[in-house]
Amino acid sequence: MELKIYKDKNEVATAFSSYFADFVKDKDQVHVALSGGSTPKIVFDVLASKYGDEVDWSSIHFYWGDERCVPPDDSESNYKMTVDHLFSKIQIPKENIHRILGESDPNGEAMRYANLLEINLDRVEGVPQFDLVILGMGDDGHTASIFPHQIELWEAEDHCVVATHPESGQKRVSINGKVINTTKEVAFLVTGHGKAEKIEVITQKKEGFEKYPASLVNPASGNLLWFLDKDAASLI
Template sequence: MDLRVYKDKQEVAEQFSNYFAEKVNKAETFHVALSGGSTPKIVFDVLAQNFSEKIAWKNIHFYWGDERCVPPTDEQSNYKMTVEHLFSKIAVPQENIHRILGENDPNREALRYANLLEINLDRVEDVPQFDLVILGMGDDGHTASIFPHEIELWNAQDHCVVATHPDTGQKRVSINGKVINMAKEVAFLVTGSSKAEKVKAISEKTEGFEAYPASLVNPKSGNLIWFLDEKAAFGLSKN
C-alpha cells in the first residue's frame, strides 16, 4: 500500500487532481470508474476550477464504481453530483459519459452495465480492466457498494452486482471486487476522523480487518494508493 497523508480534505483533493491529470495526459484513451461521496465532490471542484484547460477531457471515458438506485435528478445520485461539480464545467463529449441507470430495475441494470464494461474495456482473464478505479471507504469499511453484511458479493460471478444498504434497505448497483482488483491502478480517497479506526485496521492488518470489504482491495497490478488526510490517518504508526 502506498499511503499518502495530507493536511486536510482540500489538500487531498488538490494532490489527487495533480496525480489524475498526470495519468490521463499520458494516455490516448483513459477509462476511469468514479466514486461518490464528499471527498470526490471536492476533487471534482478542483478539477473543474484548475484543470478544465489542462486535461484532454475528450480522451477520458467516465464510468461509476457504484450508483444508488434513484433517478439521475435525485439528490442522492452520484451521477447528478458529478454533473453539477464537474461535467457541467468542462468540455467532455456526452458519449464519453457512461452512467449507471439508477432509475431502472436494479437486476437488469447490473446485467446491462456489466455488458457495457465487457464491450468497452479491454478484458484480462475475462475481467474488464479500468485504467483507474477511484474508491471511497465508509465508516463501516465498505467500498463501492460492497458492505460488510454482503461481503460475499466481492467475488460474485457477475461483474456488476445489486447491493442493499444495511440501514436504509436502498438498492445499489456496484462493480464487484474482481473488476476493482483487475484495474491498472486503484486510488482510495479517504478523509475524516470517522475513518481512522478502519484505516488503521486495514493498513496494519489488525484482528478482524478481513471483515471490511475495503481490506480486499488488492489490485493484481500492485498499484494501490491511499490519499488520506491527517484525521483519517490518525493512529497510524509513524513508519
C-alpha cells in the first residue's frame, strides 16, 4: 500500500492524471475500470484538458467498476458523468467504451457484463484481470458498489453482482472483490474530511476495519495506491 497525500482535491486530480498518462504510455492495449463520484469528475476534466492530445486513447478500453441502475442519460449515471467530463472532449473509438447498461434488468446485466469481462480480459485462475481499477470510497467505507451491509458480495461467485444502496434502495451493478483484487494495479481516489475517519481505520487496520469493504482491497499484485487530499488523510 502506498499513500500519496496532496494539498486538495485539485492537486489529487493533477497528480492522478499524470500517473494515469504514464501508466498507459507505450502500452498496446490497456483495460481500465472507472469509478463514479466527485473526485473522478475533476480527474476526467484534467485528463481531457491536459492530456487530451498526449494520450493514445485508441489503446485504452474503458469499463466501470459499478453503475447505478438508471438510463445512460440520467444525471446519476456514472457513464453520463464520464461522457460529459472526458469522452466528449477526447478522440476515443466508440468500440473502446464498454458501459454497464444501467437501464437493463440488473440481474441480467450483471451476467452480461461478467461475460463481457471474461471475453475481453485475460483471466487469472478464471477471474478477469484489469490492468487498472480506479476506486472511490464512501463515507460508510463502501467501494465500487459493495456496501457494508452486503459485504458478503465481495466474495460472490459471479464476477458482477447486483447491490442495493442501503438508504435509497437503488439497485447497482458492481464488479466483485475477486475481480478488484486480481487487477494488476488498483488506485483509490479519496478526498474530503468526511472520509478521514474511515481512512484512518482502514489504512491503519484499527479495530473493526474488516467490516468496511474498502479494507478488503488487497490486490495479489501488491500494487495498491491511495491518492488522498490532506482532509481525507488528516487522521493518519
